[in-house]
Amino acid sequence: MPLHSLLTILADNRPHHITELAHATQRQPQHLNALWQQTPPHIRGLLRQKDGFWQLVRPLALLPEDHSHPHFRLDVLRETTSSNDVLLDAVKRGEAVHRRVVVAHHQTAGRGRQGRGWESRAGECLMFSIGYTFGRERAELGALALVTALACRDALVSLGCPVQIKWPNDLVSGLDKLGGILIETVRRDEQIHAVIGIGINFVLPKTVEHAASVQSVCAAKILPAQLLDAVLNRLHQSLPQFDGHGFAPFQAAYQTAHRDQGREVAILHEGEIRHEGRVLGVAADGTLQLLTEQGEISVASGETSLRLPEQLENGDAPAPVRYLLLDGGNSRLKWAWVENGHITATNQAPYRNLDALNQEWLQYGGGIERVVGAAVCGTAKQAMVAAQLPHVRIEWLGSMKRGLGIYNHYQSPLEHGADRWFNILGSRRFSSNACVVVSCGTAVTVDALTADNHYLGGTIMPGFHLMKESLALKTANLNRAPGKLFPFPTTTANALAGGMMDAVCGSLMLMHSRLQARCGGEAVDVIITGGGAAKVARALPEQFTLDNSVKIVDNLVVFGLLNWIGQA
Known part of the structure; x- marks a missing residue:
């Protein structure tokens, strides 16, 4: 399919000359623009053309059909119902699926845990399934999802993506979900064949709430082939170890990667709270250990869902974490109210009249944990700002030699404007x-x-x-x-x-x-x-x-x- 070939080549975010693209698509160079108009709207606007070269402004989660891996047998499919279904059907036909991987660019019937759908547009999500045949009984595979989540998390961290795990197997950045895992097993020929389905948001899904993506979380540019290979390399090490020794060798590392270790959580079943308590850890069988008012209990994943108190619509949720952030420019002050990591409101005013800041402080200032600012306005105007925020200490931050993994080459950070430095730190969101x-x-x-x-x-x-x-x-x-x-x-x-x-x-x-x-x-x-x-x-x-x-x-x-x- 010419259009698919064109997208697969451009998905690496590198410039490609139109002669290369024309040869791959079996089109004349002058006909490429007409072919490009057939791309989905969410991809069409990503193209940049210059001096005969075409390049997308960001990578897409599309792999060439001939992509290979030294330890797994790969099939790259343009479209299928579900990559899990491809391997499950193969098991039922008696075919070997051990160490076979199916990558799907588009799924018409993707699914997640508890029967939920898993939807994504072309190029937005890296979706693949891994077949693996275990010597253990099905009852002993309960922690396989946790081991897989840990392998995915470690692969992402190795590529510069600071993600965590939400028990049992969600990849998260804060409260936002980056990826999920669905494991299905079939018993055939006296063996347990597991199909491990993995979906990782590569580009931020516009239609999904509370979602994160590789592009939004990771500081460095990552290509889909890099991510797939990094995950498979980790699983090449982890799956045989799990088959031989169970979850125990992974227990400590999992708890380190677990977002909610030591935190208060609620366990839901069919939308209703069944347990509330503090997470003590994860046991050697993968169950969650929870300290409740009635004592310590173990929770199996099954049909349960874990929520932090701030995610619950009802109940006694703790007070939100709130900040006031200040941008002290030369002529105006800008500020933002932040709750649980999200900006809830912004405003600005000239220094000669900061009444609006004082009024908002009286209205919203209760419960503010920190007031942090970056200023180039000088000490006199900083004092004017402080006068509007009584009984609070403002942390005015300056430029730094390093921050968020960014190295500052300015000869003297003390002479470097704080606004310029925090503009640079902020740019990594975009x-x-x-x-x-x-x-x-x-x-x-x-x-x-x-x-x-x-x-x-x-x-x-x-x-x-x-x-x-x-x-x-x-x-x-x-x-x-x-x-x-x-x-x-x-x-x-x-x-x-x-x-x-x-x-x-x-x-x-x-x-x-x-x-x-x-x-x-x-x-x-x-x-x-x-x-x-x-x-x-x-x-x-x-x-x-x-x-x-x-x-x-x-x-x-x-x-x-x-x-x-x-x-x-």
Whole structure:
């Protein structure tokens, strides 16, 4: 299928020349654009074209059909009902499925635990099933799901993805689900044949609530083949050990990876709370050990679900974890209220009138655990902010040599603006590629971050208002309001507007070119924040925005603070 071949080649997020794509799809180069129009809408907008090369702005969970692994026999299917079904049917036909892996690009009847559906659009989820024949009895395989979850988690961590496990076998980032596991067994020829189904969100699903993805969680860019191979390598070691010795060798490592170890949880059955208590650990048979008011009990996975108190709609949930985050710019203060890791409200005001901050503090300040900020505004304005937040200590953070796995190459972090640093930390929520981060405020900063998390530094130039004031004060006959943007201005007012915008766009594009050369031609994203962000994005050449991912993000400093607090 030509379209499938085209997508599979481009899924690696690398540039491919149209002659290569034409040969693979058996199409003429001039017919590729018509073929591309047949792609699903959620993929169509990811394409960038430049100098005869095509490239997607991010990888997709699609593997070439000839992908192989040294320890497993792989089949890559474009579409099937369920990768689990393929192996289960093979067992029923008497075929050997031991160490056979089926990867499905699309499932028409995917399923998860407790009969739930598992849905994803093409390229969004890495879905595969593994066949394995055990020498143990079926009753002794209860902890197989936990061993599989641990192998997946360890593989992700080795690739730079800080994920955890929610008992028994969900891969999670905080409260958001990254992946799941479904194990089905068949007894045939006096042996137990297990089919281990694994689904890992590769791109953030737009239609699923409380979901995480490899692209949103991992700092570095990861390709689907890397992830699949890393998981299979772990399972190549874990499955024989489990077959020989059970869950005991994995027990300590699992408890270390378990998100809820030592926490208060609720166990639900068919939507009703059956047990509440503190997690003591996981036993050698994989059951959850819970300390309740009635004493210690063991909970088997079965048809149960585990929830944290803050996830329950009813009941005595503990107070939420709440922060106030501050972005002290040169002329304005921005702030955000955060609850359980999510921004619930934002606002901003000039320093001359911070009444809104004080009013919100009186309304929402109860229960705030920390007030954390990044400031470039100076101590006088920091004192003005503190006056609006009585009886609380503000933690003003500065730039750092390292943070969230990012190395800061600025010669003296003490001289590096905190806003620039936290913009960089915040950018990782929106790009795993190399990126140019532009902040359009009183000053315009243009900074460079590599895909492997090296902050290289950047430039500072006057913002739009400072440029206008400088021209008005230092140049005769230019004390006038800027006009509108035109490619070739023919009035002085329009020339002022065009000159200021060209300066900012030119600085952005020059930094982009430098970074792309530094990174060997890899994709370089652009993230723009600040009051002038939308205006700058509109002024960029159309071809530049087609060739590159350009995102506008409000409150990028706040996202950086949120990322930093989340890791801390």
